[in-house]
Amino acid sequence: MALVEYEREGQVVILTLNRPEKLNAFSDELVGMLGEALHRFDIDDEAEIAILHGNGRAFSSGADVHQRQLRSRDEFLKLGGPQGRGTHSADLLTKAVNWKPVIAAPHGYVLGLSVGIVLECDLIVAEEGTRFQITETSRGLGAGKYWGLMHFRGGGAFTMEAALTGRFFTAEEALKANLINRVAPKGKYLDAARELAAEVIKNPPLSVRSTVRLRRWYMDRLSREIMHQTAPERLYFSEDFQEAARAFAEKRKPGKFKGR
Template sequence: MARTGTDDSIVLERHGEIAVVRLNRPDRLNAFTDAMCYRLIEIFDETDTDDEVRAVVLTGTGRAFCAGADLAAGGDTFVLGEDPATGGAPADTGGQVTLRIYRSLKPVIAAINGPAAGVGVTMTLPADIRIASDTAKFGFVFTRRGLVPEACSTWFLPRAVGISTAVEWAVGGKMVPATEALERGLVRELVPADQVSARAIEIARELVSGTAPVSAALTRRLMWQMLGASSPEVAHRAESVGIYVRGVSDDVREGVAAFLEKRAPEFSDRVSDGLPDLFE
């Protein structure tokens, strides 16, 4: 395992081809700050351009995943200045993080090792797979703080658990136990707290083993963008472009040859060289 980065509130570790991004303020239950927001965005920029990274695991240090926004400023925590560019409302920091994760070119697994509230849970919604500790709790607590949901969660949450559950959890603002989160589809599986990171890394490796990095990146993008498509015809067109441009690639020749020769493929196309635009 290799550790990189200089901001100790977010730790970036490498476990072979898997990058592990760890929220690292355990004395504050990993409460979220603006500095953490900007560092997370930087890290996802780094993992996107590093061809040695095939997938990203997002987790927390200590007994919590993330307690939500750091409330050190008390009642003024959510008093924000105007956006200097527009003179209007600034982009919420949680939304900036979730959009960056949404745009990731590598699969993302959220390993929720303990309680997750506010932005601590909404930042996990653009992850492709979420697993959690059997002691985790989840809180979309915004109405109990006089706020509204943030971090694009009114788009992501209904797509993950359905509109009825999303409204129930977001309007009521109650803490949701891990078993209910599993039953409603927020998380895929529950494991003991000391096994969450290891299990997430295992899932990440299963996800990328034997797959072409460029094809994996394009497939992830297709899946997420088609959630908002107006009709299956949009998907048909994008997939047709994808088959057309990837069909002549070295990766396809290698993938077919490896299959016929009954060996593991060695794909050469790199994500860092850029992806074709499938959404003409």
């Protein structure tokens, strides 16, 4: 079973996250396979636009906590953080060659790491009632990257609230805050994404790609600046992070956080 399914419908490629038994949680392997699928789309001569969505009950529950957040201290030191070697999600859309646009079409839940992936896509069409959450806040990790991406999209004051509280927010709230482009009725989010894709591909491909390339360059620069500023904190070594990760894995509420 492919972790990411690749299907082309004329000029539109449908990329499907296919780990439904784990709510499409991003393991190192899934990040790697999505990177391969995005590269395949980027160099597919017949493809002009892609739609990214998730199989099953949710777009994605975020990072695979059991693999990426319960690593040993030695592993964190060797890898420079929770991500595996060569599987940093921030690289997925910024290593393109042809700069074709990608539409995210989330439904169900979009948590943690997957919030970043959705926000990094060029256009977003969410199913009504989709719930987003920056889980890094409650897990003892910084939410600076997510604040930056939401701010980049024009999220205004809502951006700070979402980043500091780590609360769930809906597709409808995200649309009101200018974080996403469209909200689709239940069960119609892929159809709505296809309609938006059809509007995009009416235009000359090179002019579309020029705009995509420039937007992603600015987005990537902002993300790299944030990561450069926050990397020395190494919050994944904190006691609070370790307690939050263990509590999640053990399906219990975390104990009192200590600020260390």
